[in-house]
Amino acid sequence: MSRYEMMSRYEMMSRYEMMSRYEMMSRDDAIDGSPVHHTFGPPVIAGIRERAELGRYPIRGWGARRAVPDFDDLLLLTASASRYPLEGYRERCDTRTVLGARRAARPVVLDIPITIAGMSFGSLSANAKEALGRAASQVGTSTTTGDGGMTPEERSASRTLVYQCLPSRYGFNPVDLRAADAVEIVLGQGAKPGGGGMLLGQKVGARVAGMRTLPEGVDQRSASRHPDWTGPDDLKIKIEEIREATDWQVPVYVKIGATRVDHDVRLAVAAGADVVVVDGMQGGTGATQDAFIEHTGIPTLAAVRLAADALADLGLTGDVGLIISGGVRTGADVAKALALGADAVSLGVAPLIALGCNAPTYRLPAAGEPAGAGAGIEVDVSAEYTALGTAPGHCTHCHTGACPVGITTQDDALAARLDPALGARRVANYLRALAMETTMLARACGKSDVHRLEPEDLVALTVEAAAMARVPLAGTDWIPGR
Amino acid sequence: MCGIAGLHLKDHALRERLGSMVTGMLRGVAERGPDSAGVAIHDPGGLRVRKDVGDPLAFADRIDLAGQTGLRALAHTRMATESAVTAAHCHPFVAGTAPAADGSPAPPGGMPLDGTELCLVHNGSFANHATIRRRLAAAGVTTETDNDSEVAARYLAARLGAGDDLAAALRRLTATFDGFFTLAVTTADSFAVVRDPIGCKPAIIAETDQWVAMVSEYRALLGLPGLADATVFEPEPEEVYLWAS
Ligand SMILES: Cc1cc2nc3c(=O)[nH]c(=O)nc-3n(C[C@H](O)[C@H](O)[C@H](O)COP(=O)(O)O)c2cc1C
Ligand code: SF4
Numbered sequence: 109m110s111r112y113e114m115m116s117r118y119e120m121m122s123r124y125e126m127m128s129r130y131e132m133m134s135r136d137d138a139i140d141g142s143p144v145h146h147t148f149g150p151p152v153i154a155g156i157r158e159r160a161e162l163g164r165y166p167i168r169g170w171g172a173r174r175a176v177p178d179f180d181d182l183l184l185l186t187a188s189a190s191r192y193p194l195e196g197y198r199e200r201c202d203t204r205t206v207l208g209a210r211r212a213a214r215p216v217v218l219d220i221p222i223t224i225a226g227m228s229f230g231s232l233s234a235n236a237k238e239a240l241g242r243a244a245s246q247v248g249t250s251t252t253t254g255d256g257g258m259t260p261e262e263r264s265a266s267r268t269l270v271y272q273c274l275p276s277r278y279g280f281n282p283v284d285l286r287a288a289d290a291v292e293i294v295l296g297q298g299a300k301p302g303g304g305g306m307l308l309g310q311k312v313g314a315r316v317a318g319m320r321t322l323p324e325g326v327d328q329r330s331a332s333r334h335p336d337w338t339g340p341d342d343l344k345i346k347i348e349e350i351r352e353a354t355d356w357q358v359p360v361y362v363k364i365g366a367t368r369v370d371h372d373v374r375l376a377v378a379a380g381a382d383v384v385v386v387d388g389m390q391g392g393t394g395a396t397q398d399a400f401i402e403h404t405g406i407p408t409l410a411a412v413r414l415a416a417d418a419l420a421d422l423g424l425t426g427d428v429g430l431i432i433s434g435g436v437r438t439g440a441d442v443a444k445a446l447a448l449g450a451d452a453v454s455l456g457v458a459p460l461i462a463l464g465c466n467a468p469t470y471r472l473p474a475a476g477e478p479a480g481a482g483a484g485i486e487v488d489v490s491a492e493y494t495a496l497g498t499a500p501g502h503c504t505h506c507h508t509g510a511c512p513v514g515i516t517t518q519d520d521a522l523a524a525r526l527d528p529a530l531g532a533r534r535v536a537n538y539l540r541a542l543a544m545e546t547t548m549l550a551r552a553c554g555k556s557d558v559h560r561l562e563p564e565d566l567v568a569l570t571v572e573a574a575a576m577a578r579v580p581l582a583g584t585d586w587i588p589g590r
Numbered sequence: 591m592c593g594i595a596g597l598h599l600k601d602h603a604l605r606e607r608l609g610s611m612v613t614g615m616l617r618g619v620a621e622r623g624p625d626s627a628g629v630a631i632h633d634p635g636g637l638r639v640r641k642d643v644g645d646p647l648a649f650a651d652r653i654d655l656a657g658q659t660g661l662r663a664l665a666h667t668r669m670a671t672e673s674a675v676t677a678a679h680c681h682p683f684v685a686g687t688a689p690a691a692d693g694s695p696a697p698p699g700g701m702p703l704d705g706t707e708l709c710l711v712h713n714g715s716f717a718n719h720a721t722i723r724r725r726l727a728a729a730g731v732t733t734e735t736d737n738d739s740e741v742a743a744r745y746l747a748a749r750l751g752a753g754d755d756l757a758a759a760l761r762r763l764t765a766t767f768d769g770f771f772t773l774a775v776t777t778a779d780s781f782a783v784v785r786d787p788i789g790c791k792p793a794i795i796a797e798t799d800q801w802v803a804m805v806s807e808y809r810a811l812l813g814l815p816g817l818a819d820a821t822v823f824e825p826e827p828e829e830v831y832l833w834a835s
């Protein structure tokens with residue numbers, strides 16, 4: 109979807125739903141004949157009223173709504189006469205991706221450079237976690253645990269499972285650590301760099317509470333800083349501790365929310381990271397303060413280039429892996445991220461949409477019917493979106509736990525709306541389609557391996573994107589700042 | 591896109607005739623590359639490299655190519671793709687292979703010829719040379735032009751400097767470079783040909799007891815002595831063909 113289509117989607121949605129006045133600033137139009145006030149537009153008024161009523165900040169799921177420079181602002185220079193394209197289907201275009209081969213005895217080997225990001229059991233239902241795990245295993249990629257620990261369903265469903273070590277340490281234990289295929293130390297997320305996790309009481313059910321050793325039904329705030337280390341010097345010791353606990357078998361990832369990317373990537377490497385995961389400001393979340401989501405961090409587009417350049421400057425391109433996340437939706441996004449220097453991308457919100465998030469209906473297999481074998485049962489839940497104050501296609505209400513399609517909930521009745529096998533099939537289809545789009549574009553650029561896409565294959569549509577991605581503005585050889 | 595030709599004499603008695611043989615071969619591929627031309631000739635006395643912009647046949651006359659002696663030669667006619675038409679952008683690209691004094695993998699460009707050089711002519715275009723150029727630069731290997739073929743020459747030279755033999759370096763090149771290519775490479779004692787995994791750009795090899803010749807077009811072989819008895823074949827994709835004296 110292009111950014112321009114996104115804009116028209118903004119138009120369609122209720123203006124009162126928009127919390128940021130950023131979009132309003134680009135509009136001089138009027139609603140119902142009355143001029144729009146730029147400083148105190150309708151969304152701002154609605155936001156002030158909400159705060160006045162609740163006495164707290166608005167919280168929601170997903171990532172930044174505002175339009176920021178992104179992969180849609182880049183275009184690929186595919187082959188023509190001076191270069192030649194490769195034929196689809198019959199000429200090789202590899203997607204195999206190896207992460208963490210530098211130190212780990214068992215590096216992570218993926219069939220596609222597209223992974224599933226860390227999303228906690230707690231924010232997601234057990235069925236949703238299982239569906240993502242099964243889908244990833246079907247297409248040969250990895251999933252990641254999240255705040256709150258590892259469930260047995262997830263471990264058995266996911267062939268390659270990355271185990272997160274977060275500031276909260278909820279559900280973190282040495283047994284699960286040794287059962288993981290990689291360990292990801294989370295310093296932050298793009299949706300809330302510098303902020304801690306959040307799980308509202310309605311989602312802290314008996315099982316989630318048990319895994320986190322917390323009381324049931326009480327809002328949970330998790331730490332924004334690790335309890336046993338601060339800074340790269342201590343992190344180095346922490347990474348060694350994890351390596352010893354896992355007998356140097358598995359790679360250690362370090363995940364950062366994109367802010368001071370150049371420094372943070374260098375420090376993650378200095379501390380011993382095998383893979384750096386950089387999550388841009390569009391990165392999704394299960395529940396975070398709106399002020400965090402919209403006003404912190406830098407766009408994924410700027411982050412990927414900074415991170416890739418930092419690794420190149422250290423002479424570690426390819427040796428230390430780079431995973432990029434935050435707003436990756438299509439194979440075109442994947443191809444552009446790889447061209448800018450990512451080894452792989454990671455997806456949060458998009459696979460949830462593939463599972464059925466924001467759909468007006470949920471589907472279950474009919475009684476006695478295996479998933480996907482027949483039409484199954486389709487149930488309309490539009491009214492439940494309305495009850496949440498939203499509509500299918502506009503929902504970001506993951507924090508409420510009342511997910512109409514059973515993905516971000518701990519309510520057993522709601523969770524039963526998601527069939528793990530059916531969900532897995534849809535997510536696997538989606539991931540396959542992304543991989544096909546990526547190889548299609550790579551072949552058109554003459555590459556026999558998607559990892560051979562390079563910045564020189566890109567141009568930018570806007571001066572902003574050209575400056576952030578450090579590729580020329582289309583039709584020129586001008587890179588702002590060069 | 592370009593025309594390329596390479597000649598390796600097994601019978602050194604033909605040394606006096608090398609120039610006239612190569613002139614005929616260059617004429618046969620001239621239409622493929624009207625922008626510029628170049629030759630590299632290995633003679634016991636050393637390596638001679640000449641390149642210039644303009645019509646390849648006039649170039650051959652100007653440098654008296656027919657009168658040159660040697661044991662091995664490359665010739666190239668160029669139709670520029672992405673980089674400029676200048677003498678510096680002409681093939682053959684020449685790269686030193688001896689490790690630099692400071693121990694870095696291969697010397698930077700522009701070093702005086704010392705007999706360890708590798709020469710390369712290329713027909714096709716690479717699709718990922720920018721990345722490889724950056725990797726070489728990070729390892730201290732610099733390029734003099736923005737030409738994609740120069741990157742291949744520097745890459746091979748760096749591999750030879752690092753201890754690979756020519757066949758191993760060429761195999762590594764086919765696994766590392768994307769794009770379409772037929773390459774002919776010479777060193778002080780060998781001649782090699784390799785094509786991309788698809789074998790898109792044309793190549794014909796003819797071999798007799800006295801010589802081996804590789805050309806872009808069959809007609810460029812006409813006039814070579816003993817051609818009627820030569821083994822003539824199209825080299826297989828990705829296979830390294832190598833002759834050493
Ligand atoms: C429902 C949900 C829950 C998440 N939970 C976690 C988490 O527990 N730990 C974490 O590091 N990131 C978490 N994230 C962030 C993702 O790992 C990832 O960084 C982000 O979703 C990527 O951006 P995208 O959603 O635009 O693909 C969560 C995201 C979502 C949507
Ligand atoms: S449909 Fe469910 S998963 Fe999707 S945004 Fe709404 S609450 Fe979140």
